[in-house]
Amino acid sequence: MKDYKVIEVKESILADNDADAEALRQELKAEGTFLLNLMSSPGAGKTSTLVRTIAMLKDEFRIGVMEADIDSDVDARTISDTGARVIQIHTGGMCHLDADMTRQGIREFGTKDLDLVFLENVGNLVCPAEFDTGAAKNAMILSVPEGDDKPLKYPLMFQISDVVLVNKCDVLPVFDDFSKERVTERIRLRNPDCDIIFVSAKTGQGFDEWAAWLRREIRKNKQ
């Protein structure tokens, strides 16, 4: 049974996305809702990370997920099975969400009674990095099979991320050309301040640290 709404968002006509994003960020903070913008390549594990995260935190926080996709709703179905409230946003072919598109989703979704809302952005390391969505924080997932050279090739994505989850760490023994030290150094090159957490959405490794990160940020957002 499909128990989530699907909406088609329109491209923003606002010239100043940064100002609009800042306004949305302040509105959400005033309402006590922590919006996290989650980005990655296709297949890095955004949805499976969310499924495990929701299972860990659903008794502590009221959680919602906004799923952005070009035009499918595969992930919304998966997430709605967790019991979290979900809305599917279709970008109509657009490769990213801007602040106004995010706001259209937020208002349709109704987030005032939620503590934590994940915005699962379109799977893409280029375009989403260029548009501030109005989220309180940016998180990105880099998966081990993608290789440890990605911070060299997609600098902006790493530069704007407050936290990087290095996912699929359970397959590190198979992908033995991936070095945790090297990827850390390369992420730091782009962004000396960002938090780096090594996780596996499959085994749960590192999720205590990730949950602690979220608890801390949600608390700070309510202050």
Add this chain to the structure above:
Amino acid sequence: MKDYKVIEVKESILADNDADAEALRQELKAEGTFLLNLMSSPGAGKTSTLVRTIAMLKDEFRIGVMEADIDSDVDARTISDTGARVIQIHTGGMCHLDADMTRQGIREFGTKDLDLVFLENVGNLVCPAEFDTGAAKNAMILSVPEGDDKPLKYPLMFQISDVVLVNKCDVLPVFDDFSKERVTERIRLRNPDCDIIFVSAKTGQGFDEWAAWLRREIRKNKQ
């Protein structure tokens, strides 16, 4: 030693990219150069696939590689070690190449004496699918760790691809939720005519079939 040129391409001002792409395709065919547009997510294995392909075919064909990236030249360095002629194209933040940007690269590179030119597009499953580059054929790489649901989520990319290489098949035993049958069925849903080849750029599995595909297309292009 850096033995390749780096050029910055400008966004096209032409209104009709499709017509421009068709013109470029005809020019290249007249010159006997087969241009293959190679697309994938970040980290799916475009560069390692090219390294192995060049090693297999370099005695049969005169090969060049045009590396498109946001702003690094990590891959151009790797490819230039194979002995193939390489040019690095910087898109200045753009998430794709259009026909005019490809032409700028082609003309700067000089491809008249080449039989086979690979255009390694920006790692992205959304934007590159929307712009015809003028290549004779489109190839895409889907890697096993990304999951077998990608044809559902990025339909256009699969729809416009003449061949899909399913890469990293050496790790199929580890990613046991990836089904070859299911991915085949989902690719066929988008594109009943496209060729599907299961490969591993690491072990070489499937590369005989891939090399045969390229030989056949290069021969057809010269007719």
